[in-house]
Amino acid sequence: xxxxxxxxxxxxxxxxxxxxxxxxxxxxxxxxxxxxxxxxxxxxxxxxxxxxxxxxxxxxxxxxxxxxxxxxxxxxxxxxxxxxxxxxxxxxxxxxxxxxxxxxxxxxxxxxxxxxxxxxxxxxxxxxxxxxxxxxxxxxxxxxxxxxxxxxxxxxxxxxxxxxxxxxxxxxxxxxxxxxxxxxxxxxxxxxxxxxxxxxxxxxxxxxxxxxxxxxxxxxxxxxxxxxxxx
Amino acid sequence: xxxxxxxxxxxxxxxxxxxxxxxxxxxxxxxxxxxxxxxxxxxxxxxxxxxxxxxxxxxxxxxxxxxxxxxxxxxxxxxxxxxxxxxxxxxxxxxxxxxxxxxxxxxxxxxxxxxxxxxxxxxxxxxxxxxxxxxxxxxxxxxxxxxxxxxxxxxx
Numbered sequence: 001x002x003x004x005x006x007x008x009x010x011x012x013x014x015x016x017x018x019x020x021x022x023x024x025x026x027x028x029x030x031x032x033x034x035x036x037x038x039x040x041x042x043x044x045x046x047x048x049x050x051x052x053x054x055x056x057x058x059x060x061x062x063x064x065x066x067x068x069x070x071x072x073x074x075x076x077x078x079x080x081x082x083x084x085x086x087x088x089x090x091x092x093x094x095x096x097x098x099x100x101x102x103x104x105x106x107x108x109x110x111x112x113x114x115x116x117x118x119x120x121x122x123x124x125x126x127x128x129x130x131x132x133x134x135x136x137x138x139x140x141x142x143x144x145x146x147x148x149x150x151x152x153x154x155x156x157x158x159x160x161x162x163x164x165x166x167x168x169x170x171x172x173x174x175x176x177x178x179x180x181x182x183x184x185x186x187x188x189x190x191x192x193x194x195x196x197x198x199x200x201x202x203x204x205x206x207x208x209x210x211x212x213x214x215x216x217x218x219x220x221x222x223x224x225x226x227x228x229x230x231x
Numbered sequence: 232x233x234x235x236x237x238x239x240x241x242x243x244x245x246x247x248x249x250x251x252x253x254x255x256x257x258x259x260x261x262x263x264x265x266x267x268x269x270x271x272x273x274x275x276x277x278x279x280x281x282x283x284x285x286x287x288x289x290x291x292x293x294x295x296x297x298x299x300x301x302x303x304x305x306x307x308x309x310x311x312x313x314x315x316x317x318x319x320x321x322x323x324x325x326x327x328x329x330x331x332x333x334x335x336x337x338x339x340x341x342x343x344x345x346x347x348x349x350x351x352x353x354x355x356x357x358x359x360x361x362x363x364x365x366x367x368x369x370x371x372x373x374x375x376x377x378x379x380x381x382x383x384x385x386x387x
Contacts, residue, residue, distance in 0.1 A: 145287070146284060
């Protein structure tokens, strides 16, 4: 008979489950106006369900400094905000840990808040991951993108140029049509003097009416063609 | 007659080359070890030659736009000159050419004036570079060339 003896003196320990990598997403760079509020978002991707022991922590490193200071920590369902450091009374937790969102809200920004904010999230047993950083830039006024004004000036001037050329040719065409219709009405009276109407053309001259044509309707396009080739 | 034509054409080409060099070269303001201009600020620090884009200020973008427009209009006037050379009626004047050339000279003048007035005073011995001088030289040449086109008539 086969017996299984359970030896309690050794004790059997439960092996921890294998941990996998967790990927943390924040922005790359954030711009803000002085005195305004900004929301720094942080979320993560993990193959496991969101555990109850999920933790978020934010640290801040000012521009030009090598030291980081911890400003926010969320663990065990409780959010602990900074109450001693540079962000006391200005930091608020607006994230939703159940939805893997660990975003914070910074209020009333100042120039001293320029720096790098690092978010680190852990979702046990997934604890292996790289914290992700977002850089905050505080401006007095939002800077204009390079090249917007340049492109606008060039576009407007070239557009005006095209418009002027189009209007010029349109006026030339309309005036020539009016002159043509006027001279056609005189064509009946001056039919015998048709040879005198062959004048050398300047830009806005009378249209060139060949003496052989008698009907005005067929000679309109013919006349236009003559006018443009002779000028 | 042919000599005048050749002279006018050579002058036009020289003006175009001056404008292109002035716009593209990065030497509107040169300091001891830095040369700034329309597009880049370059400095020779003790690590090498570092360049970064020029400031995004409004006036620099206006100067960029005006210089580019002056090159474009000078080029248009060259095309118009060649076109009118073969197509103009005898005794006619080169109006289109002259208008474009004079507009180009006005744009160069505006660009140079804006840069003169608004250029940053660093105080570190920064002086105006050769590209700035070329812009100021191109302006009267361009104006004279435009006036020549107004006076010029197509003969023979």
